[in-house]
Amino acid sequence: MNSTETKNELSRREMLITGGKIAAGAAIASMAVLSAVKKSEAYENSGAAVFKYVKLDPQEVGRITYENYFKRWCTSSVIAGFAENLKKKGAAGWNDFPIDAYRWAHGGFAGWGALCGTLPGAGVVIGLVTKDTDVAEAMTNDLAFYYSYTDLPSFTPAKVLKAPIKHMTMSGTPICHISVGKWMRAEGVGFLTNERQERCARVAANVAIEAAGMLNEYHDTGSYKPKHKPLFNVIANGITSQNNCSDCHGQNPPSPRETYESLEK
Amino acid sequence: MNSTETKNELSRREMLITGGKIAAGAAIASMAVLSAVKKSEAYENSGAAVFKYVKLDPQEVGRITYENYFKRWCTSSVIAGFAENLKKKGAAGWNDFPIDAYRWAHGGFAGWGALCGTLPGAGVVIGLVTKDTDVAEAMTNDLAFYYSYTDLPSFTPAKVLKAPIKHMTMSGTPICHISVGKWMRAEGVGFLTNERQERCARVAANVAIEAAGMLNEYHDTGSYKPKHKPLFNVIANGITSQNNCSDCHGQNPPSPRETYESLEK
Numbered sequence: 001m002n003s004t005e006t007k008n009e010l011s012r013r014e015m016l017i018t019g020g021k022i023a024a025g026a027a028i029a030s031m032a033v034l035s036a037v038k039k040s041e042a043y044e045n046s047g048a049a050v051f052k053y054v055k056l057d058p059q060e061v062g063r064i065t066y067e068n069y070f071k072r073w074c075t076s077s078v079i080a081g082f083a084e085n086l087k088k089k090g091a092a093g094w095n096d097f098p099i100d101a102y103r104w105a106h107g108g109f110a111g112w113g114a115l116c117g118t119l120p121g122a123g124v125v126i127g128l129v130t131k132d133t134d135v136a137e138a139m140t141n142d143l144a145f146y147y148s149y150t151d152l153p154s155f156t157p158a159k160v161l162k163a164p165i166k167h168m169t170m171s172g173t174p175i176c177h178i179s180v181g182k183w184m185r186a187e188g189v190g191f192l193t194n195e196r197q198e199r200c201a202r203v204a205a206n207v208a209i210e211a212a213g214m215l216n217e218y219h220d221t222g223s224y225k226p227k228h229k230p231l232f233n234v235i236a237n238g239i240t241s242q243n244n245c246s247d248c249h250g251q252n253p254p255s256p257r258e259t260y261e262s263l264e265k
Numbered sequence: 266m267n268s269t270e271t272k273n274e275l276s277r278r279e280m281l282i283t284g285g286k287i288a289a290g291a292a293i294a295s296m297a298v299l300s301a302v303k304k305s306e307a308y309e310n311s312g313a314a315v316f317k318y319v320k321l322d323p324q325e326v327g328r329i330t331y332e333n334y335f336k337r338w339c340t341s342s343v344i345a346g347f348a349e350n351l352k353k354k355g356a357a358g359w360n361d362f363p364i365d366a367y368r369w370a371h372g373g374f375a376g377w378g379a380l381c382g383t384l385p386g387a388g389v390v391i392g393l394v395t396k397d398t399d400v401a402e403a404m405t406n407d408l409a410f411y412y413s414y415t416d417l418p419s420f421t422p423a424k425v426l427k428a429p430i431k432h433m434t435m436s437g438t439p440i441c442h443i444s445v446g447k448w449m450r451a452e453g454v455g456f457l458t459n460e461r462q463e464r465c466a467r468v469a470a471n472v473a474i475e476a477a478g479m480l481n482e483y484h485d486t487g488s489y490k491p492k493h494k495p496l497f498n499v500i501a502n503g504i505t506s507q508n509n510c511s512d513c514h515g516q517n518p519p520s521p522r523e524t525y526e527s528l529e530k
Contacts, residue, residue: 046362046363046364046366047363047366048363050363096311096315097311098313098315098316098392099311100311100312100392100398101311101312102388102389103392103398103401103402104388104391104392104398104402104404105385107499107505108379108380108505109380109384109385109388109409109439110402110405110409110495110496111495111496111498111499111506112406112409112439112498112505112507113498113504113505113506114373114379114438114439114440114507115374115379115380115385119374120370120374120380123367123374126369127363127367127368127369128363128366133365133369136366136368136369137368137369137375139369140369140374140375141375141376144375144377173379174374174377174379175440177504177505177506177507181504181519184504190503191499191503192499192503231375231376233377233378234372234376234456238457239378239445239446239449240372240373240376240378240441240445240456241376241378241442242379242442247513254446
C-alpha cells in the first residue's frame with residue numbers, strides 16, 4: 001500500500017466515522033473545539049523573524065538525517081537534517097543551532113516510548129520557521145497522519161550504514177513503543193540491534209522528507225493546505241486521541257458520548 | 266500518597282523487577298545499552314552558551330505557567346513560566362524567546378494524545394540551558410517518573426481562573442490521553458470543559474515547578490543527581506517503554522526475553 005492509498009483509505013474512514021453514529025456528538029464537540037480554539041488565539045510566532053527557511057531538496061534533508069541518526073538519535077537527527085542544510089545555504093538563524101539541545105525527546109521522551117522522537121524533531125523546525133501557530137498545527141497534524149498510516153520506513157539509503165532490513169510496517173499511531181514494537185515483531189529482531197537502529201534512522205529520514213515537502217510548499221506559496229482537519233481526533237473522539245482505540249481498549253472503547261454528554265449539561 | 270512515598274514505592278518496584286525474573290536479560294541489555302550510549306557520544310550543547318539560567322522561585326514559575334495555560338496551552342505555558350521569569354531577571358537569550366513556536370506539542374502532539382505537552386515544554390528549557398545531553402537526559406527521565414507516579418495536580422492557584430476541581434489522579438504514564446482520561450473519569454467531566462482546562466493548567470504548573478527545582482540544583486551545584494537511572498525502562502523491558510505494561514497488554518505482556526534473546530544470537 002503506498003502513501004496516497006493510505007491517505008485515501010483514511011479519508012474514507014474519517015467520513016464513515018463523521019457521517020455515522022457520533023455525528024451529533026461530533027457537531028457539538030466541533031463547535032466547542034472551535035470556540036475553545038478561538039478563545040486561545042493563534043499567536044504570531046517571533047521565531048520566524050529569526051529562523052529563516054529556504055527551499056531544500058527533501059532527499060538531501062533525508063540523507064543528512066539518516067547519517068546523523070547513529071550519533072544523535074531520532075529527534076536531533078531530524079533537526080540536523082534541516083539545520084545542516086539550512087546552514088550550508090546561509091539561511092539566517094541556523095549557523096550555531098543547538099541541535100543536541102533536543103536530544104532528550106529520543107525514544108518517546110528519554111526512552112519512555114511515548115511520542116516517536118522524529119515527530120517533535122520535525123516540529124521544532126516547523127514551529128521555528130512558520131509565522132503563526134495555526135500553520136504549525138496543520139503541518140504537525142498531517143505529519144502524525146503520515147507517520148501513523150504509511151508503511152515505513154520506505155527511505156532507502158544510497159549506502160546502508162548499519163544493516164540491511166526487510167520490512168515496512170504501519171504503526172497506526174505516533175507512539176514510539178507501538179511503532180517500533182510492530183516493526184521489531186515483523187522483522188524478528190530486538191530493540192538493541194543494528195537492524196532496529198537502521199529502521200529508526202530510515203523512519204527519521206522519511207519524516208524529515210515529508211516535513212521538508214510541507215515547508216517547501218509554505219516557502220513557495222506563503223501558506224500550507226492541510227491534508228487533514230486539525231484537531232480532528234479531539235472532535236471525533238471527545239478527547240486528545242488517536243484512531244487506534246481498540247489497540248488498547250479492545251472491542252469496547254469508552255463511548256465519545258460520555259464526554260459529549262457532559263458538554264450538553 | 267505524597268510524592269516521596271510514590272518515589273519510594275517505585276524504587277522498591279524497580280528493585281523487585283531488577284532482582285527478579287529478568288535479571289539475567291537485564292544485565293545483558295544493560296551492557297548493550299551502555300555500549301550503544303557510548304557509541305552515541307554525549308554532546309556538548311551549544312545552546313547553553315546562548316541561553317542562561319538564573320535561579321528562580323519554583324512557585325513563581327508555576328504561577329506564570331498556570332496563568333499562561335488558558336491562552337497558550339500546555340507546552341508553551343511551561344516554556345512561558347520559565348521564559349517570562351528569566352527575561353525579567355535579565356538572563357541572556359530569553360528576551361524574545363519564541364514561546365509559541367512550540368505550541369504544536371500540545372495535547373500529546375497536535376491533539377493526538379501521545380506525550381503530555383507539559384513534558385516537552387519543560388524539556389525545551391532543560392535542553393537549552395544544560396551543558397551536556399546526559400544532564401538533560403537524567404532530568405527529563407526523572408520528570409517522566411514524577412509525572413507518572415505522583416497524584417496530580419497538587420498545585421493550587423492563589424486565584425482559580427477557570428473552575429474549582431476536586432480530584433488528583435496518578436497517570437502511571439506520560440501519555441496525555443491516558444493521563445487526562447483517568448482524571449476526567451475521576452472528576453466526572455468531559456474534555457471540553459472548564460474543569461479539564463483547569464486540571465491541565467495545574468498539571469503544567471506542577472511540571473514546571475518540578476523542573477525548576479532540578480534546574481536550581483544544577484545552577485547551585487553545577488551538576489544534577491539523578492533520582493532514577495536513565496534508560497531504566499529500556500534496560501528493564503528491552504524496548505522503549507513505560508512500566509504500565511498491563512494497561513494495554515492485559516495480563517500477558519510480551520516477555521522482555523523476546524528481545525534479549527535476539528541480542529544473544
